[in-house]
Amino acid sequence: MTARALTDLAAGPKTKEAVDAFFAGRSFPIVEGPAITFVWRGEAEAVHLKHWVFGLPSSQQLARVEGTDVWHLTLELPPESRVEYKLEVVRGGHGEWIQDPLNPNLARDPFGANSVAHGTGYQVPEWTRKDPKAAPGRIDEITTDSAVFGRRKSLVYVPARFRRTRRYPLLIVHDGHDYLRYASLGSVLDNLIGRLEIPDMVVAMTSSPDRLVEYASDERHARFLAEDLVPHLERLFPLDAQPKARCLMGASFGAVASLSAAWRRPGFYGRLLLQSGSFAFTDIGDRNHRGPLFDPIVAFINKFRAEPMAVAERVFVSCGMYESLIYENRSLVPMLQSTGMDVRYVEARDGHNWENWRDRLREGLSWLFPGPLLLVYE
Amino acid sequence: MTAPVVLLGPQNGDPDVGRVLREHGVEGRVALVNAGWQEREPDDAALVAALGLPVVNLRLHARAEEVFAADPPLVAAYHARQELLRHLQDFYRVRLDYIDDAARAISVRLVEPELLEQEWTVSVDLFRQLDRDHLERCTAIHASFDDRWRLGEREVIARHRRELAALIHASAALVIAGGHVASLLNRLKLFDVVALAAERPIVAWSAGAMLLTERIVLFHDHPPYGKAIAQVLDAGFGLAPGLVVLPDPVRRIRMDDRLGIARFAQRMAPSTCVAMGQGSRIVIEQGRLTRAAADRLAATGDVERGWAG
Numbered sequence: 001m002t003a004r005a006l007t008d009l010a011a012g013p014k015t016k017e018a019v020d021a022f023f024a025g026r027s028f029p030i031v032e033g034p035a036i037t038f039v040w041r042g043e044a045e046a047v048h049l050k051h052w053v054f055g056l057p058s059s060q061q062l063a064r065v066e067g068t069d070v071w072h073l074t075l076e077l078p079p080e081s082r083v084e085y086k087l088e089v090v091r092g093g094h095g096e097w098i099q100d101p102l103n104p105n106l107a108r109d110p111f112g113a114n115s116v117a118h119g120t121g122y123q124v125p126e127w128t129r130k131d132p133k134a135a136p137g138r139i140d141e142i143t144t145d146s147a148v149f150g151r152r153k154s155l156v157y158v159p160a161r162f163r164r165t166r167r168y169p170l171l172i173v174h175d176g177h178d179y180l181r182y183a184s185l186g187s188v189l190d191n192l193i194g195r196l197e198i199p200d201m202v203v204a205m206t207s208s209p210d211r212l213v214e215y216a217s218d219e220r221h222a223r224f225l226a227e228d229l230v231p232h233l234e235r236l237f238p239l240d241a242q243p244k245a246r247c248l249m250g251a252s253f254g255a256v257a258s259l260s261a262a263w264r265r266p267g268f269y270g271r272l273l274l275q276s277g278s279f280a281f282t283d284i285g286d287r288n289h290r291g292p293l294f295d296p297i298v299a300f301i302n303k304f305r306a307e308p309m310a311v312a313e314r315v316f317v318s319c320g321m322y323e324s325l326i327y328e329n330r331s332l333v334p335m336l337q338s339t340g341m342d343v344r345y346v347e348a349r350d351g352h353n354w355e356n357w358r359d360r361l362r363e364g365l366s367w368l369f370p371g372p373l374l375l376v377y378e
Numbered sequence: 379m380t381a382p383v384v385l386l387g388p389q390n391g392d393p394d395v396g397r398v399l400r401e402h403g404v405e406g407r408v409a410l411v412n413a414g415w416q417e418r419e420p421d422d423a424a425l426v427a428a429l430g431l432p433v434v435n436l437r438l439h440a441r442a443e444e445v446f447a448a449d450p451p452l453v454a455a456y457h458a459r460q461e462l463l464r465h466l467q468d469f470y471r472v473r474l475d476y477i478d479d480a481a482r483a484i485s486v487r488l489v490e491p492e493l494l495e496q497e498w499t500v501s502v503d504l505f506r507q508l509d510r511d512h513l514e515r516c517t518a519i520h521a522s523f524d525d526r527w528r529l530g531e532r533e534v535i536a537r538h539r540r541e542l543a544a545l546i547h548a549s550a551a552l553v554i555a556g557g558h559v560a561s562l563l564n565r566l567k568l569f570d571v572v573a574l575a576a577e578r579p580i581v582a583w584s585a586g587a588m589l590l591t592e593r594i595v596l597f598h599d600h601p602p603y604g605k606a607i608a609q610v611l612d613a614g615f616g617l618a619p620g621l622v623v624l625p626d627p628v629r630r631i632r633m634d635d636r637l638g639i640a641r642f643a644q645r646m647a648p649s650t651c652v653a654m655g656q657g658s659r660i661v662i663e664q665g666r667l668t669r670a671a672a673d674r675l676a677a678t679g680d681v682e683r684g685w686a687g
Contacts, residue, residue: 163417165443197602344603366602374596374609377584377625378390378414378556 003030003037006065006072014067022070028102029117036083036117037074038062039102044089047071050097051085052351053322059088081119081349082356083322107355109182119349127191128184128358134194135160139186142204142236146228148220154229157186157203158237159193167238169201169245169369171273172225174215174254176205182354188361196373197366202237204229212293215250215257217300222264244313247271247368251357252278252325256297262311263304271368272315275357279328281305301332310339316364317343318357320350380664381579383617385587387658387672388556388626389428394657395581396430399551402579407431409549409575413438413565414557414585425555433553434545438565441538445568448534452527459523460564463516467611470512474607477504498641505645509610513593516612520567529568539569546574556584556625559596563589563612572615580617584625587654589614591621595646599632608642618662622646627653627673636679643677651675652685660687 009022023041030037040047040062047062062071077083084107088095099106100115107116140156155176159168179185185205192198206229208214214221225248234241246269248258255277262269280294281301288298315336319329326347333345344367350356382402389395399408410426410433412419419439426433446453481501485494529535546552552575554562562585566572572580572590580590588594597608624631631653632638643651652660653673661669670687 161417165417192602363603367604372558373601374598375560375611376414376558377588378388 003032003035003072003074005030006037006039006070006074009068009070010065014065019068019070023102028100031118031120033120034076034078035074036077036119037072038085038087038100038117040071040087040089040100041069041102042071042089043069044071044091045093046090048088048090048095049073049075049085050088051083052353053083054324054326054351055322062087077117077119078349079119079121081117081322082122082351082359083117083119084114084351084353084355085117086114107182107353109354110178114353116355122349124355125359125362127195127362128188130187131191131194134187134190136190137162137186137193139180142232144224144229144232146224148228149214149224152206152224152229154207155180155205156233156237157189157205159200159202160190161200162202164238166200167240167245169199169247170230170233170237170239171201171203171247171249171365171369172229173203173205174248174250174257175207175211175252176203177207178354179251179357180205183358183361185358185361188358188365192362192365192371196371196376197362198369198371201369202233202239204233211253211257215253216293216296217256217260218296219264221257222261225261226265226268243267243270245270247273249273249275249364250277251275251354252352253297255279256300259304259311260300263300263309266309266311269311270313272312273364273368274315274317275360275364276319276323276325276352277317277329277332278325279332281328281331301328305335308335308339310341312341314342314368315344316346316368318346318348318360318364320352320356321347322350323352325352381577382668383590383662384579384581385590385618385621385623385654385658385660385662386581386583387654387656388584389425389656391656393428394659395553395583396428398581398659399429399431399553399579402551402581404431404551404579404581406550407548408433408551408553409546410435410553410555411438411562411566411571411586412555412557413442414555414559414562415439416558416561429553431550434549436542436545436571438569438571439561441542442565442568445534445538449532452532455523455527459519462519463612466512466515466519467609470508471607471609473508474505474609475605477501477508478605478607502641502644509593509645513610513613520613530570535568539574542569542571543574546571546578547576549578551579551581554580554582554586554590556586559585559588559594560611562586563594563614566615572617583654587618587623587625587660590617591623591649592616592619593622593646593649595622595624597624597642598630599635599638600630606638608645617665618660618667619665620649620667621660622649622651623660624651624653624675625655627655633673633681638679639675639681640677640679643675643679647677653681 049060062073086097103115105116106113137159250258255274336343591614594611599606658672667687674682674685
């Protein structure tokens with residue numbers, strides 16, 4: 001399969017002018033219905049598409065249009081898909097990973113930025129963008145003295161209409177600084193609160209200096225949350241202390257941290273929002289193919305699978321279909337449901353990345369904490 | 379009551395409430411209820427300007443806070459009642475979901491259309507039965523609470539009611555703004571404000587208009603997740619009988635969804651469902667609708683634009 005435009009290029013004259021004309025006024029990658037064509041121009045020994053779509057070969061070679069310096073690869077991408085990728089350009093036997101210079105769409109994460117390809121129908125949700133009509137909340141920085149971790153800084157989102165006379169639900173976000181930076185969490189909260197889709201809430205954004213250990217089902221982390229952070233926040237802010245008003249949220253290892261902290265303190269948190277959780281498990285033995293960092297997670301998930309128990313009232317789970325973790329997440333959902341917890345599971349044609357997690361926040365948060373939308377008629 | 383009750387559409391764009399008051403001959407000071415804005419109750423400058431008349435803000439939200447601070451046994455019972463009502467609303471919603479699921483499952487069966495039509499009638503009856511039962515339970519809870527706590531005899535409430543009576547009796551009309559419909563309803567009931575208005579014109583919009591009907595129906599066709607199923611919240615004051623008021627249709631109703639509109643109107647029958655956008659108006663005099671300019675949602679799924687009553 002080749003993009004129509006490239007077929008025309010290949011069939012026509014291979015002059016520099018013809019190639020320049022091909023690139024002029026066109027956006028890349030080229031989306032033609034379900035077909036998406038990645039294009040790179042330049043001299044190289046080879047060019048590869050590097051992406052993170054589980055189920056497809058993670059490295060695919062671009063073909064050269066004979067007689068030109070144009071390289072291309074066409075994939076079939078289901079509607080509303082979102083794929084992050086880089087190009088590997090091989091010169092002198094050495095491959096260099098680069099962002100697609102023809103594609104201005106970038107998704108940032110703690111490791112840098114990837115190019116992003118949107119399948120037909122995908123649009124960045126408007127509620128993730130800063131809306132001048134939504135009153136912005138403020139972000140405070142707090143320091144919590146912890147018996148297990150010493151002094152830990154967190155950021156706290158305080159809604160624009162915060163009043164001391166009210167009681168607020170509490171959302172604790174693992175990797176909160178990254179959610180703010182890469183998943184537009186501040187704007188999302190401002191917008192959803194402003195549109196009455198979620199109630200005013202206090203949101204604590206935590207981060208760990210050693211997340212791969214502390215988030216991997218570590219009792220010290222559960223203790224930090226329940227015995228240090230929550231009581232500290234309850235002293236600082238007028239919080240509703242009922243379990244139904246407390247939520248843990250996280251993505252990847254952060255989702256594991258959320259589930260395991262709730263499992264270690266059943267009934268303390270009433271709500272969980274788990275995104276692309278690294279819920280690795282084994283059906284036989286305890287050796288997993290993901291490496292030793294996952295060993296404590298496998299032990300925890302195996303234990304949970306052996307004896308599923310209700311750890312909260314409502315659990316929202318989301319995962320991208322293009323993630324390798326889709327199997328683990330799909331496997332977890334019936335286990336969670338079997339406990340009687342109210343579970344909502346959502347999949348998206350997306351990968352293990354911050355924009356996938358951002359795009360699911362509206363549904364997750366408004367399901368866990370319905371706002372007064374249905375009650376307010378101004 | 380002989381004085382008119384006037385229902386309007388939202389006033390946050392191009393307000394017409396000032397013109398409406400003048401057309402109904404209201405002169406002098408009006409009493410304003412904007413307790414639906416909750417803590418923003420004092421932020422009434424734009425509203426006062428739109429009214430174009432002297433205004434006394436009745437401060438019902440603030441007065442309720444004073445009552446709650448002064449009467450701990452009452453506030454405990456009040457919160458318990460509200461918690462119970464919230465649970466009932468939640469359970470009612472769960473049941474609505476099941477009836478809706480069943481109706482949808484049946485509607486796609488490959489059988490004669492006449493049979494599907496009959497089955498839809500059964501589903502409508504189930505919705506209506508559930509709505510009726512929910513309304514009766516809510517009404518019973520309020521009645522039991524009122525019997526037990528005799529609000530008018532409690533010192534702080536009685537004092538506020540006296541003050542409010544004086545303010546309202548010295549006003550030419552009662553104006554009820556929109557906002558949080560449950561909060562507004564509770565505060566109007568707490569201070570018995572609608573009864574205090576007696577023979578004065580009442581002009582209300584959005585949430586204010588909804589609670590002057592017999593049934594307050596919550597709706598939104600674009601929820602952030604899940605299905606859009608309308609639900610009865612509670613009984614209103616019944617000053618606009620036979621109507622279900624649906625404010626702000628542009629934002630809240632899929633007017634091109636013929637099937638959805640038909641189902642909703644059939645469920646709410648014999649009440650007339652009126653979508654009230656900006657500029658809409660309904661006038662009730664002596665309990666009868668005497669003038670209307672709104673959009674009626676018909677049981678056929680049609681929307682009768684500019685319905686005149």
